[in-house]
Amino acid sequence: MPKLEKGLVQVYTGDGKGKTSAAFGLALRAIGRGLKVYIIQFIKGGFDYGELYIIDKLPNLKLKAFGRGKFVTHQPPEKVDIAFAEEAFQLADKVVKSGEYDMVILDEINVALNLKLISLKEVLELIKNKPKHVELVLTGRYAPNEIIEIADLVTEMKEVKHPYRKGCQARKGIDY
Amino acid sequence: MPKLEKGLVQVYTGDGKGKTSAAFGLALRAIGRGLKVYIIQFIKGGFDYGELYIIDKLPNLKLKAFGRGKFVTHQPPEKVDIAFAEEAFQLADKVVKSGEYDMVILDEINVALNLKLISLKEVLELIKNKPKHVELVLTGRYAPNEIIEIADLVTEMKEVKHPYRKGCQARKGIDY
Numbered sequence: 036m037p038k039l040e041k042g043l044v045q046v047y048t049g050d051g052k053g054k055t056s057a058a059f060g061l062a063l064r065a066i067g068r069g070l071k072v073y074i075i076q077f078i079k080g081g082f083d084y085g086e087l088y089i090i091d092k093l094p095n096l097k098l099k100a101f102g103r104g105k106f107v108t109h110q111p112p113e114k115v116d117i118a119f120a121e122e123a124f125q126l127a128d129k130v131v132k133s134g135e136y137d138m139v140i141l142d143e144i145n146v147a148l149n150l151k152l153i154s155l156k157e158v159l160e161l162i163k164n165k166p167k168h169v170e171l172v173l174t175g176r177y178a179p180n181e182i183i184e185i186a187d188l189v190t191e192m193k194e195v196k197h198p199y200r201k202g203c204q205a206r207k208g209i210d211y
Numbered sequence: 212m213p214k215l216e217k218g219l220v221q222v223y224t225g226d227g228k229g230k231t232s233a234a235f236g237l238a239l240r241a242i243g244r245g246l247k248v249y250i251i252q253f254i255k256g257g258f259d260y261g262e263l264y265i266i267d268k269l270p271n272l273k274l275k276a277f278g279r280g281k282f283v284t285h286q287p288p289e290k291v292d293i294a295f296a297e298e299a300f301q302l303a304d305k306v307v308k309s310g311e312y313d314m315v316i317l318d319e320i321n322v323a324l325n326l327k328l329i330s331l332k333e334v335l336e337l338i339k340n341k342p343k344h345v346e347l348v349l350t351g352r353y354a355p356n357e358i359i360e361i362a363d364l365v366t367e368m369k370e371v372k373h374p375y376r377k378g379c380q381a382r383k384g385i386d387y
Contacts, residue, residue: 039382043374047229051366052221056236057229060262061385063239064232067261068384085243086236093265137384170385187379189371190227196365198219203363206215208244208313209237209346 039070039137042170043187044162048145048178051192058140058174059086065170066095070137073130076100077123077147077175078107078116084211097136099126112152120152127161134166145175145182155179215246215313218346219363220338224321224354227368234316234350235262241346242271246313249306252276253299253323253351254283254292260387273312275302288328296328303337310342321351321358331355 045061047054062072072095081104090098101123107116124147131139147153162185165171173182183189205211221237223230238248248271257280266274277299283292300323307315323329338361341347349358359365381387 039384041382043379043385045228046371049369051368052364053223053229053233053236053366053368056233056240058232058236059239060229060232060235063235063265064261064387065384067264067266070384085240088243089239089269090243092270093268183371186372187374187377188228190229191369191371192227192229193225193367193369194365195222195359195367196362198363201363203219206217208215208241208246209219211240 038168039170040168042137042165042168044185045170045172046178046182046186046189047172047174047192048176048189049191049193050176051194052197053192054174055142058142058172061172062096062138062140065138066093069095071095071135072097072138072140073136074098074140074142075123075127075130076142077120078102078143080104080119082211085208107150107152110150112150117152120147124153124157131161131165131169131171134169137168138170138172140172140174143175144173145178148179148182149177155181158182159185214344215346216344218313218341218344220347220361221349222354222358222362222365223348223350223368224352224365225368226352227370228373229368230350231318234318234348237348238272238314238316241314242269245271247271247311248273248314248316249312250274250316250318251299251303251306252318253296254278254319256280256295258387261384283326283328286326288326293328296323300329300333307337307341307345307347310345313344314346314348316348316350319351320349321354323351324355324358325353331357334358335361
């Protein structure tokens with residue numbers, strides 16, 4: 036089983052498009068090298084994303100999505116959304132600590148943190164105590180400062196132009 | 212053959228990490244929906260990237276990389292680099308105009324434009340005259356203003372933090 040000498044913590048945040056796509060691109064590169072990747076999606080479960088139809092065909096790549104197919108924006112959050120996010124975090128905790136996967140992608144975890152669906156303290160603990168070889172990738176807008184501080188690599192995706200602003204609808208195969 | 216009703220022009224630029232990865236993530240989503248994708252890489256040929264080892268295993272996805280395995284930064288550019296970029300553009304032109312591929316990714320074309328390896332006028336022509344259903348994705352830092360103006364969706368990847376700054380080396384499976 037190939038392992039990284041030193042796994043880093045990468046964050047993709049900001050209001051622009053490409054955060055989740057960048058994480059999936061990283062996953063593709065990693066499995067191309069024989070690394071094992073686990074993608075855990077917060078908030079996204081129940082949605083119909085194009086990438087889900089190809090994941091099963093890829094070696095060394097696992098994905099599990101948590102959520103009820105609804106965008107979560109409520110403050111205070113609803114119990115069902117907290118339960119899904121907590122379940123996602125428990126899995127993340129288990130998968131990271133096992134050291135079995137070389138790269139663990141926590142997709143949209145920043146949003147779950149921002150909505151206070153999960154505890155920042157617990158996530159920081161998980162990052163600090165991760166096995167050395169595990170690469171962690173955290174995505175989602177509104178990454179808390181504490182996450183940015185602890186991360187090794189942070190990219191902000193900035194929206195310069197977006198067709199939704201012009202009333203263009205989300206398109207199957209491109210946006211989902 | 213599934214086709215998009217309307218293909219847009221997407222640009223991923225900026226100095227941050229994740230531009231090419233985002234494009235590959237988009238490709239993954241598109242082929243998950245049965246769309247056909249062609250990735251043409253400018254400047255990148257001859258490099259050993261992890262994603263190349265998995266591309267062949269994916270359906271409906273083609274990739275061709277042009278270059279001599281060397282980072283191109285010289286101004287004025289060397290003849291050999293112009294020749295590679297010109298060859299890449301000729302293929303891009305053919306692939307886009309054929310309308311056979313639903314998504315065409317021109318990876319690092321912005322850098323090729325910035326280095327004047329290819330003509331901005333020709334690229335703008337290609338964009339303007341593309342078949343309506345073709346989604347075009349252009350990546351690379353230094354996207355010229357004319358490209359940003361003509362694009363429908365533009366994301367700037369901003370480097371907030373990068374481990375290379377701390378002397379960390381590129382890692383196989385993660386960075387290449």
